[in-house]
Every structure is written in C-alpha cells, then in structure tokens.
Amino acid sequence: MGGVCPVSIEENEAALVERAKEDPAAFGLLYQRYVKKIYNYVYYRTGNHHDAEDLTARTFYHALSNLDRYQNRGVPFSAWLYRIAHNQVANWHRDRSRRKVIALDEVVVASQRKVAPESLIESEEERNALLKAIRQLPSDRQQLLILKFTAGLSNVEIGRVMGRSEGAIKSLYHRTLLALREKLAGEMDGDGEKI
C-alpha cells in the first residue's frame, strides 16, 4: 500500500464516489482505478479475453447506472463493483450452461495472449492444467482464489465482497487448497501427467 493507511484510502474513495454521482470526471477516475482489476477478475472467471471485455463493460455500465443508489453501508465501492462483476459472471455461466457451448480447457489454451512474461516460469502446459483445475472448483472457491491472488485483496476485503467474515474466508481458503491438492493428485494418478 506504499505506507498509506487503508482507512484513509477508503475515506478518499468514499468522497470520490460521492463526487462521481455528479461529476463524470470523478467516475472516470474510479474507472481508471478499477478497470484492470475487474478485467482480471472476469478474465479468470470466464477464461477468455472476448467475454472478459464484454462482462467488464457490462459491470461498469451497471455501476454507472446504479451509482446514485449506491451507499457505503459497510460495503466499500470496490467490493460493490466486484459484486456486480460476480453477478455478471454468474449470469454468463448460467446462460452458457443453457446453451452448452465450449469446453473449458479449450478456452484456457486459446486465451494465453497478453499474459505477463513472468508466466514463463512455469510451462504453459502445467499452468493450463492448474487453471483448468481451478475452474472446476465451486464458484465461491474460484472467486476466493482470484480475489486473493489476482486482485490481491485481504481476507477482510474478500469477506466484504463475498458477504462473509474474515474467519470464514480463512476457513474457505484452507478447504479450497485441500480440494485443489486432491484434484491435482487425482489428475496425476489419472493420466500420469505432472500438474
């Protein structure tokens, strides 16, 4: 956080959000602050850039349309925005399951453009296998991992997005790692491939 107190960030943000209700430039600042974060969240929930762009746009349109009604009642603007994104993703998954499109692993392989160079640390094959395993987890566990490791949110902040306590988030994280370990071990037993 660069030595800045998170509380003062929240206070500044609350003022900015109030201003954004009247001032388009203030909404522009909020947009700049969150567009990449929301995009990353949606990208890892959908697995492709095309839908990530579509759902990121929908998230911000929805936020702008409903900004007048937003009030910080223990849910900071960022958490509110992630909730909107989460709902957009949930609708997307529901529509997609009705239409029964594409296999997830195909999407993961097809979507490897524009990833930071550090990704070369691990082979693409291993990474894709791990992403595939993550996408097979229940929705709340995927959400937790992405908010924790991509958005870099603390357990308290994740709790605000997901409507759970800090303790519940820690517990869910533990169970998620256990499930993922089991899934990865199962894959190793299944086809001899190291994940």
Add this chain to the structure above:
Amino acid sequence: MEEKMLREILALQANDLNAGEEDPQTYLAMVSGQQDELESLMTVAARVKQALLPVEPSSAFVRSLRRSLLAMTGRKRSGASLLAKRGLLIGAAALGSALSVAGIIAYVVYARANAGARTPVHG
C-alpha cells in the same frame, strides 16, 4: 487447535506470496506434527499464485469503454435535467388544477350561502 494454526499460517503465507516475500521455512518451524501437510498446501498456494498472473486488457478496449461511459454520463445528466424540467411542469400543472378545483368549490359554497340568505322567510 492444529487446524486453526494451519489456517492462520496459510493466510499469512498468501499475504507473503502477494508481497513477493516467500519464506516457507519460518512457517514450517512453527508447526510440530503437520509439517508435510503444511508444506504441500503451501506449495499448492504458491503454484496457484504463479498461475493467476495479472493479464492486461487491450488499451483500445480500455479507451473505448472509457469513452462510452463518459458519453453515458452525459446522456444521464441531460436525461436527469429533462426529468427535472418535466417534474416541474407536472407539478405546476397539478398546482394549477388544484387551485381551479378549490376555486370552483369556493364559488359553489359562496353561491349556496348567498342563495340561502336571499330565500324569503314565510311566516
């Protein structure tokens, strides 16, 4: 007790991973009987962190969405002022109608009162 300890350590390790400061040995030294369990879970966490690398949206997309959001705020504001004007008009019309109705009622009451006063009393 041990499970709670594991949960706390895994939460701390996740913070370290996000900060790019990994030191698993410190955490492994904190547990006595569950070192293998903790180590394997910390390895899974580190791999997840590596897999979920930040991705960059295209700058064309970011610019274009910004433009259309700003255009939308403009429409929203002009729509709001139109609504306010319409509201004012409707309010004025309603007030005018209410005054007219009140005027008619007052006239009827006044006319009846006058008519009553002019009626001759037959004795």
